[in-house]
Amino acid sequence: MKLCVVVLVFGLGVAYAQSSGAPPAASSPLLSTSDDSSSLLLVPPPVSGSSYSLAFASDERSNYLKGALTFQANHDDDVLTTPSGGAVADWSYSIWPSIEINQNWPRFHWRVAYMPGFTFYQNLSSYNQQDHNLSISGEYRLSPHVTLGLRDSLQRTSNLYNQPVLGSEGTIGGAPQGPNNSIVTPVSDVLRNTAGGDLTYQYGRNDMVGLGGTVTNLHFLNASQDQGLYDAAARGGSVFYTHRFAARHYVGVSYFYQQLLTYPTGTENQTATNTVIGFYTFYPRRTLSFSIFGGPQHASTQQFGTPAVAQWSPAAGASIGWQARHTSAAVSYLYTISDGGGLIGAVHSNAGALTLRQQLSKAWSAGASGTYADNTLVENAGTALNDGGHSVGGSVWAQRTFGEHFSAQVGYSHLHQNYDNVAALATVTGRNREWMAVTYSFTRPLGR
Numbered sequence: 216m217k218l219c220v221v222v223l224v225f226g227l228g229v230a231y232a233q234s235s236g237a238p239p240a241a242s243s244p245l246l247s248t249s250d251d252s253s254s255l256l257l258v259p260p261p262v263s264g265s266s267y268s269l270a271f272a273s274d275e276r277s278n279y280l281k282g283a284l285t286f287q288a289n290h291d292d293d294v295l296t297t298p299s300g301g302a303v304a305d306w307s308y309s310i311w312p313s314i315e316i317n318q319n320w321p322r323f324h325w326r327v328a329y330m331p332g333f334t335f336y337q338n339l340s341s342y343n344q345q346d347h348n349l350s351i352s353g354e355y356r357l358s359p360h361v362t363l364g365l366r367d368s369l370q371r372t373s374n375l376y377n378q379p380v381l382g383s384e385g386t387i388g389g390a391p392q393g394p395n396n397s398i399v400t401p402v403s404d405v406l407r408n409t410a411g412g413d414l415t416y417q418y419g420r421n422d423m424v425g426l427g428g429t430v431t432n433l434h435f436l437n438a439s440q441d442q443g444l445y446d447a448a449a450r451g452g453s454v455f456y457t458h459r460f461a462a463r464h465y466v467g468v469s470y471f472y473q474q475l476l477t478y479p480t481g482t483e484n485q486t487a488t489n490t491v492i493g494f495y496t497f498y499p500r501r502t503l504s505f506s507i508f509g510g511p512q513h514a515s516t517q518q519f520g521t522p523a524v525a526q527w528s529p530a531a532g533a534s535i536g537w538q539a540r541h542t543s544a545a546v547s548y549l550y551t552i553s554d555g556g557g558l559i560g561a562v563h564s565n566a567g568a569l570t571l572r573q574q575l576s577k578a579w580s581a582g583a584s585g586t587y588a589d590n591t592l593v594e595n596a597g598t599a600l601n602d603g604g605h606s607v608g609g610s611v612w613a614q615r616t617f618g619e620h621f622s623a624q625v626g627y628s629h630l631h632q633n634y635d636n637v638a639a640l641a642t643v644t645g646r647n648r649e650w651m652a653v654t655y656s657f658t659r660p661l662g663r
Contacts, residue, residue, distance in 0.1 A: 260389025
């Protein structure tokens with residue numbers, strides 16, 4: 216959160232200066248995706264800490280203040296599970312105000328978005344909740360060829376399955392490092408925080424090097440709701456080299472280090488990984504990219520104070536990001552060692568995700584998403600506490616706009632999880648959720 220505060224204060228100061236009479240800047244080349252071989256190099260998705268945007272290409276803009284207020288009704292057939300294993304269904308009603316600032320200058324680009332939430336259950340009033348979603352990112356060009364990027368996100372929620380689908384926010388990335396968010400609990404107070412930074416240097420017309428670091432934390436706030444799940448943390452760093460050839464093709468190599476920590480009661484489990492990957496990214500056009508990567512991964516795992524156990528395994532992945540005038544999509548597949556997302560130790564994660572948005576007409580749009588994750592413990596703890604599991608889920612939704620400020624949305628989600636030896640999830644195999652939402656939003660230009 217310190218990173219959030221620093222970037223927020225700095226960004227608000229710049230925003231104030233801009234609104235107080237500073238001349239407007241031209242569109243920043245900082246995030247340029249031009250195919251011209253004389254332009255700045257892109258940072259390929261396998262070594263970038265950013266997610267793919269799901270905004271339509273026709274909607275891409277900067278220098279704005281955006282606000283929204285969403286009223287949402289949800290029906291969940293498994294809000295929580297009784298001690299005897301029965302599912303409890305209920306309606307909930309949520310209010311989601313949100314605000315976003317996005318500004319671009321020739322050397323600096325920053326974005327901050329905050330969305331609190333207030334949820335009220337029809338029958339389970341004791342589980343009424345307050346949520347907080349905050350994300351901040353900024354990029355600053357220290358010199359014509361050196362760029363510093365910082366990002367931080369914080370989420371406090373009691374029901375990850377209850378979050379609104381607002382449309383353009385991206386959660387799919389193309390890098391082999393990232394938090395494992397594949398485990399979804401019933402009503403449960405959870406705090407997630409992810410922070411990262413990177414520094415890139417383009418030292419030649421077609422050559423770039425970079426380094427970065429990430430820190431993630433997962434904290435379950437109510438042990439009685441999360442039996443069999445444990446707090447976790449991950450710390451990592453990376454360096455990379457990339458070369459562009461034929462204007463639209465990038466190849467490179469990267470080294471990643473991660474320390475994955477889990478905190479069972481009274482002890483600490485840790486896994487250290489060292490990974491070397493080669494990668495290739497192709498940009499057929501400015502708003503479309505294909506990436507693949509692969510390489511060896513070494514892990515050293517120590518649990519319950521026992522001697523460390525070492526092993527080798529492959530790390531591999533692929534991703535696609537596409538932003539067209541009326542279509543946006545992101546697809547990824549990843550096989551790697553990651554944090555357990557609440558399991559008792561690090562896991563071999565075999566995961567895939569996709570999201571698609573389509574503008575059907577001037578007033579109608581639709582979307583669909585799907586996820587699959589299989590988590591297998593890197594080193595079995597030798598107990599029956601848990602041995603991993605898998606999940607598969609999907610959502611579909613449709614949205615209609617009414618004039619400039621109003622929109623309505625309906626959707627359906629299904630989630631199936633199989634974690635037999637995790638008490639909080641053992642009886643939560645399938646969940647269905649239907650929702651309806653009405654949103655009022657406005658957008659105002661900044662610095663114009």
